[in-house]
Every structure is written in C-alpha cells, then in structure tokens.
Amino acid sequence: MTRSKRTSTMDRLTKKKRSWLMSRVRGVDTTPELLVRTLVRQMGHRFASYSQNLPGRPDLIFRRKKMLIFVHGCFWHGHANCQKGRLPKSNRAYWSDKVIKNRARDRRVVRQLRRLGWKSLTIWACQLSDRDKVEKRIERFLK
Numbered sequence: 001m002t003r004s005k006r007t008s009t010m011d012r013l014t015k016k017k018r019s020w021l022m023s024r025v026r027g028v029d030t031t032p033e034l035l036v037r038t039l040v041r042q043m044g045h046r047f048a049s050y051s052q053n054l055p056g057r058p059d060l061i062f063r064r065k066k067m068l069i070f071v072h073g074c075f076w077h078g079h080a081n082c083q084k085g086r087l088p089k090s091n092r093a094y095w096s097d098k099v100i101k102n103r104a105r106d107r108r109v110v111r112q113l114r115r116l117g118w119k120s121l122t123i124w125a126c127q128l129s130d131r132d133k134v135e136k137r138i139e140r141f142l143k
C-alpha cells in the first residue's frame with residue numbers, strides 16, 4: 001500500500017522536478033549554487049557564473065539586465081529566523097562574530113552594487129527545498 005502510494009507520487013511529479021529531487025537526494029556535487037544555476041538554466045535564462053570586476057562574487061550574473069543572484073548558505077551568511085542559520089552552542093562568541101561580519105559585508109556589497117546600477121536577489125540555501133517557490137521568486141525578479 002505505502003509503496004504504491006509513493007510510486008504514484010513520484011509519477012505525478014514532472015521529469016524536471018524528479019531530477020531536481022534526485023539531485024538533492026544524492027547530494028554529491030550539488031552545492032546550492034549549482035542547484036540554482038541548473039534551475040535558472042532550465043527556466044531558459046542565460047547568465048554568467050563568474051565575474052572578476054564585481055564586488056561580492058555574485059553566483060549568477062545577468063549582464064544585459066544588470067541583475068545578480070547571490071546564493072547564500074544559511075549558517076555562514078546568518079539567515080535570520082532560520083533553523084539552519086542557528087549558531088552552535090559551543091564557541092558562540094567566535095561564530096557570532098564571524099557571521100555578523102559576513103552579514104555586514106553582504107549588506108555592504110549589495111549597497112555597492114546598487115550604486116553601480118546592479119540589482120541583487122539573494123536566494124537562501126534553505127529555500128531550495130521548495131523548487132516552485134524559488135522559481136517564482138526568480139521569475140518575478142528577472143521580469
């Protein structure tokens with residue numbers, strides 16, 4: 001019973017979604033950055049992955065639109081109100097100092113980029129569990 005139920009759920013998922021899920025399950029070489037790049041490519045957008053002259057090393061660069069996407073790990077970049085962004089109990093002062101510095105730098109970079117005419121969107125690693133939602137956010141941003 002349980003087994004057939006599970007199978008039918010998998011069947012209902014589109015092929016695209018299934019490979020997305022599987023890549024997450026396998027977890028090898030699928031950093032959040034790679035996942036977002038794959039997703040945006042599947043959405044039909046073209047972008048660059050590296051830039052030597054932009055501050056903050058954005059993960060996806062849409063040159064013509066002057067738009068950028070950053071993919072942030074919840075812990076290192078201090079995602080607010082996020083389970084994965086929580087600090088470990090030991091060495092708390094050390095970690096919080098690091099994370100606070102990272103957050104400050106992230107904000108500075110976004111401001112700097114805005115002054116240069118670039119719009120930025122940040123995708124958090126935890127948001128990647130909901131592909132549809134991420135896709136909608138990105139679509140809305142790039143429109």
Ligand SMILES: [Zn+2]
Binds near residue numbers: 082083085124126127
């Ligand atoms: Zn998060």
